[in-house]
Each structure stands twice: as structure tokens, then as C-alpha cells.
Amino acid sequence: MxxxxxxxxxxxxxxxxxxxxxxxxxxxxxxxxxxxxxxxxxxxxxxxxxxxxxxxxxxxxxxxxxxxxxxxxxxxxxxxxxxxxxxxxxxxxxxxxxxxxxxxxxxxxxxxxxxxxxxxxxxxxxxxxxxxxxxxxxxxxxxxxxxxxxxxxxxxxxxxxxxxxxxxxxxxxxxxxxxxxxxxxxxxxxxxxxxxxxxxxxxxxxxxxxxxxxxxxxDRDKATSIDLSQGIRELREGWSYIAISPQVRAVLVGLGTGMIGGGMLIPLGAVFNDVVLGAGNAGFGTILVTLGLGVAVGVTALSAIQRRLDKEHTFVASVFGSGICLLFAVTSSDTFLTLAGVFAMGIFAGSVYVLGFTLLHENVEEQLRGRVFSALYTLVRFCLLLSITVGGFLSDGFNWLFDVLFDNEVTVGSWAMALPGVRGALWMASSFMLIASVLAWISLRVPEKKSS
Known part of the structure; x- marks a missing residue:
């Protein structure tokens, strides 16, 4: 349109x-x-x-x-x-x-x-x-x-x-x-x-x-009839554009795969709070508020310095930063350090969202935007639903695995780390986000090699 x-x-x-x-x-x-x-x-x-x-x-x-x-x-x-x-x-x-x-x-x-x-x-x-x-x-x-x-x-x-x-x-x-x-x-x-x-x-x-x-x-040409074959061609055209455009492909891969990891924090955050942090009834609410504050800070800072940024590289770096911060947050057993990691993750996550939509706005041809953004919304919803659905099963699976292998605890000298299943599931979530950043980088890197 x-x-x-x-x-x-x-x-x-x-x-x-x-x-x-x-x-x-x-x-x-x-x-x-x-x-x-x-x-x-x-x-x-x-x-x-x-x-x-x-x-x-x-x-x-x-x-x-x-x-x-x-x-x-x-x-x-x-x-x-x-x-x-x-x-x-x-x-x-x-x-x-x-x-x-x-x-x-x-x-x-x-x-x-x-x-x-x-x-x-x-x-x-x-x-x-x-x-x-x-x-x-x-x-x-x-x-x-x-x-x-x-x-x-x-x-x-x-x-x-x-x-x-x-x-x-x-x-x-x-x-x-x-x-x-x-x-x-x-x-x-x-x-x-x-x-x-x-x-x-x-x-x-x-x-x-x-x-x-x-x-x-x-509309101006009065082409009001709906042709089914033309609709199928337009649908194919939209997906073909997604496949060949490095920026669009990077955004969809980065947001989609990253959402599988980041979305697990929704069902598993409360479990992590109870099992690892023991922060009480208000703990999970504090995690969500901290994440929201981080997103707000990230969005505000990004808006202030947007003109000095390379959006493509910053998008990839933000996806990678989100994964690293989540990894740090769930590896720590200290409430303050976990909240610090969640806050930093929010900063990067807000930047991922804003930069992803901006890259699509800047690089998608006007007549294809509806199909591309519909594909984005579908992919994000599917990945979010997938992460929410499988998060609990992964937590239970890792709990069984860690119990068999480590008795749910790793000890090195006087240092010990509890290994509940929720920690393993969130480690996997952070790895999904890191993989998303690599896939997005590869998608953007391929055309650079061809042009050099």
C-alpha cells in the first residue's frame, strides 16, 4: 500500500x-x-x-x-x-x-x-x-x-x-x-x-x-477487483523479499530467535526468584519492574544518540548484549547482581525493539511494508508462545539432568553453586539470544562480502 x-x-x-x-x-x-x-x-x-x-x-x-x-x-x-x-x-x-x-x-x-x-x-x-x-x-x-x-x-x-x-x-x-x-x-x-x-x-x-x-x-487506477492468483503472487513476493533482503532477514532472525530466549524469562522468572534468590512474594514483581526501567532507559538513550549510531551493527550488538546480560543475571545468586543484569538486559532489549522496527521502516519498500510487518508480528508471537510453552518443560528436564549428573549442585573447593533446573533453562535462553546475534550478523555480513 x-x-x-x-x-x-x-x-x-x-x-x-x-x-x-x-x-x-x-x-x-x-x-x-x-x-x-x-x-x-x-x-x-x-x-x-x-x-x-x-x-x-x-x-x-x-x-x-x-x-x-x-x-x-x-x-x-x-x-x-x-x-x-x-x-x-x-x-x-x-x-x-x-x-x-x-x-x-x-x-x-x-x-x-x-x-x-x-x-x-x-x-x-x-x-x-x-x-x-x-x-x-x-x-x-x-x-x-x-x-x-x-x-x-x-x-x-x-x-x-x-x-x-x-x-x-x-x-x-x-x-x-x-x-x-x-x-x-x-x-x-x-x-x-x-x-x-x-x-x-x-x-x-x-x-x-x-x-x-x-x-x-x-485506488487511483480503479483496480478494485480481487484476483486470487495475484494475491498468491503478492504473498510469494513478500516472502521472497524477506529472504533476499539482508536487513529484513537480520531483523526477523534476530527478533524471532531472541524472543525464544527472552520470552522464557516470563514463565521462569517467578520460579528463579523462589528457587534461587528466595526474594519473597515481591521478588518477581521487582524483576519485572527492573526490566521495564531498563527498557525505558535504553529507549531514551537510543533516541538521544540515534544519529551517531550505525543501526545495523548496533542492532546486532544489542541482541548480543541482551544474551550476555541474561546469562550474567541467572548465573548470579545475589539479588542485587541479578537485578543489575536484568536492568542491563532491559537496556539492550529496548534497543533491539526500536532498532529492529527502524531498520524495517528504512529498508522495506513502501508497497511491501504490510506483508513484512505482518510476517514480523507472526514470527514474534510464535516465538514468544513457543518460549512460554516450552520454558516449564525445559526447567523440569534440566532439573532431572542436573540431579542425575551433579546432584543439583557444583562444588569447587569452598565455592558452591546451586543447579536447579530453572537456571539451566535460562542459560539455554541466553544462548538462544547469543545465537540470534550471530545469525543476524551473518545475514548482514554476507552482502558486505559480495560488495567488497
Whole structure:
């Protein structure tokens, strides 16, 4: 899709000059505000849907929640490639607006649902719209922001996507108090949360409607018919581009393989805290907060020095640094040293995310962005789900292996190290991240050799 920015009034070239911050583009500012509003509401809706699943799940609330969460994951695996073609074929501005309106409508019907299958169907529709909205948004960012400011723009997008979660969690708790003040119950809290979520999507749609994006050239040529064979060719074209582009290949390999390792920290962090650190109930929360602070520092520092960096080499170094820091963190049995390693890992991980998206924005041709970003989202989700699923099994497997080989402890003189299975699994996780950095480096190195 080629939703180019509309011609700007006089003086716009100076607005896009290197001396201006990313907010010098009012179009991106509106898109970023729309993303913040949408993400804030999405997190509230996420918490509300979990509460509804628990409520209508009856004697099996855990199974109901698992089914609903599965419905939020599966569409991205099976329909992302097709969604990428849609994003590249239709008017992206209208697609973004339509997805926001669809999500608002679905959310308003959820309070009427009384069966788990209905909530699963609603979750499927929400995820289908989200699977189209994300790649479409990413595809138009380079048309609203000068190339020199793409790193800063992606830093802000990361903040909008994940920095709104604590605000949304606080708002969800506040809605419970608001419902009590009105004389309602927990049901009232959920209904207010879903109504607020729907409102945020409508506000986001209104903001996106003001973006000055031109239609795709296919729209101007009135090529409105959908040809199945052409769609298959476009799908093949997108994957072929991923295979031959060193930057795109490096980003997908680096983020995907690295996510297998980094994602294991989610299910195994709590186990590591209990078994190795013994830091109590607040320990795992402290690990997550420390990781988030590290990401924030990394994103901020990267935005400040972006113009002096070689993005490709820094991306590889950041993936490698994430693996080394995780290795250090899980090798230590001291809480302070572990938190220091997790904090440093967050700095590198935030840089990996921002630089990865920036490299795609800078190197992917405009008409292919939808398919490439859809492939990225699919790969990241698959690798994250894989890491969360197998992490526990790896921990149990290593626990058995270390018990057989070392009796779960290595002793050298007066020095001893406990070897629970969770430590072995996280060592493997860090090795995945190191392998990801090597694969990304090889992907970028091959064209350098050919050109020399």
C-alpha cells in the first residue's frame, strides 16, 4: 500500500529537517496520540475480558480464560500473511479507521455475552482487527516522519504500546471504586471498563481520520477487483523479499530467535526468584519492574544518540548484549547482581525493539511494508508462545539432568553453586539470544562480502 503523505503547505520541508524533533510532524503526533489512547483502552479491555471469562467460566474459570487467550493468539498465526496482503492492497487510512470502529462495536456487545464460546468469538474478532491495525500503522509511519527521526518515532511507539499498561491497570482498579460509588458491583466495573475501551477506539479512529494520507496508486487506477492468483503472487513476493533482503532477514532472525530466549524469562522468572534468590512474594514483581526501567532507559538513550549510531551493527550488538546480560543475571545468586543484569538486559532489549522496527521502516519498500510487518508480528508471537510453552518443560528436564549428573549442585573447593533446573533453562535462553546475534550478523555480513 502506498498511502503517501499529502502535500504539505509552504515551510513543511523545514519542518522535516534534521533539526526538528519527531513531534515536529503534527501528523505523527496525531497518530501517536491515537496509539496511546487505543493501547490504554486495549489494556483495560484485556483485563475486563479476563474478568468476564472468569465470571462466566463457572466451575472451570481457568479453562475459560485459557480459551479466550488462545483466541487472541491463533488468528495472528494463520491469517497474518493474508492480512499483510490486505494491508498492502487497500487504503490503509480507511483500514485503520474500520478496525477501530469494529473493535469498539465488538467491545460494546461483550457485556451481553453469557457463554464462553461467545466470548471466544468476540476475542477472535478483536484479534483479527488488531492483526490488521498493527501492520497498517507501521506501514504509514515512514510517510509521516523523516528518515532521521524514525528511531525516535519507534521509541515513542514502544512507550505507547507498553507504557500504558500500568496506567490502564490503575484505571481498571479505579473503575471498581467508581462503580462502588455509583452503588454498582464488580459487574458494573467491567461494563464501565468495556465502555471506556470502546470510547478510546472511537477517539483513535477520529484522530486517524484527520491524517493527510493519499490513496494508493491502485485506488487511483480503479483496480478494485480481487484476483486470487495475484494475491498468491503478492504473498510469494513478500516472502521472497524477506529472504533476499539482508536487513529484513537480520531483523526477523534476530527478533524471532531472541524472543525464544527472552520470552522464557516470563514463565521462569517467578520460579528463579523462589528457587534461587528466595526474594519473597515481591521478588518477581521487582524483576519485572527492573526490566521495564531498563527498557525505558535504553529507549531514551537510543533516541538521544540515534544519529551517531550505525543501526545495523548496533542492532546486532544489542541482541548480543541482551544474551550476555541474561546469562550474567541467572548465573548470579545475589539479588542485587541479578537485578543489575536484568536492568542491563532491559537496556539492550529496548534497543533491539526500536532498532529492529527502524531498520524495517528504512529498508522495506513502501508497497511491501504490510506483508513484512505482518510476517514480523507472526514470527514474534510464535516465538514468544513457543518460549512460554516450552520454558516449564525445559526447567523440569534440566532439573532431572542436573540431579542425575551433579546432584543439583557444583562444588569447587569452598565455592558452591546451586543447579536447579530453572537456571539451566535460562542459560539455554541466553544462548538462544547469543545465537540470534550471530545469525543476524551473518545475514548482514554476507552482502558486505559480495560488495567488497
Amino acid at each position: 502506498n498511502d503517501l503523505a499529502a502535500p504539505a503547505p509552504n515551510g513543511d520541508e523545514s519542518r522535516l529537517s534534521r533539526s526538528h524533533p519527531v513531534f515536529g510532524s503534527p501528523e505523527f503526533l496525531r497518530l501517536w496520540i491515537a496509539q496511546i489512547v487505543s493501547a490504554f483502552g486495549d489494556w483495560i479491555g484485556f483485563l475486563a475480558i479476563i474478568e468476564i471469562a472468569r465470571r462466566i467460566g463457572g466451575d472451570q474459570p481457568g479453562s475459560a480464560i485459557a480459551l479466550v487467550m488462545l483466541a487472541r493468539v491463533l488468528p495472528g498465526f494463520f491469517l497474518a500473511s493474508v492480512g499483510g496482503i490486505i494491508v498492502d492492497r487497500v487504503n490503509r487510512k480507511r483500514l485503520l479507521i474500520g478496525c477501530d470502529i469494529l473493535r469498539a462495536g465488538v467491545l460494546l456487545t461483550i457485556p451481553l455475552i453469557e457463554r464462553v464460546w461467545g466470548l471466544v468469538l468476540a476475542s477472535l474478532l478483536l484479534e483479527l482487527a488488531t492483526s490488521l491495525w498493527g501492520p497498517a500503522k507501521e506501514a504509514i509511519v515512514p510517510n509521516l516522519v523523516p528518515k532521521e527521526q524514525l528511531t525516535a518515532a519507534n521509541s515513542l511507539s514502544l512507550i505507547a504500546a507498553y507504557g500504558t499498561f500500568p496506567l490502564a491497570a490503575g484505571a481498571f482498579i479505579g473503575l471498581a471504586k467508581f462503580a462502588e460509588w455509583l452503588g454498582g458491583s464488580s459487574i458494573g466495573q467491567v461494563e464501565w471498563a468495556l465502555a471506556l475501551d470502546a470510547l478510546t477506539f472511537l477517539i483513535a479512529a477520529a484522530l486517524i481520520a484527520t491524517l493527510p494520507l493519499l490513496k494508493h496508486r491502485r
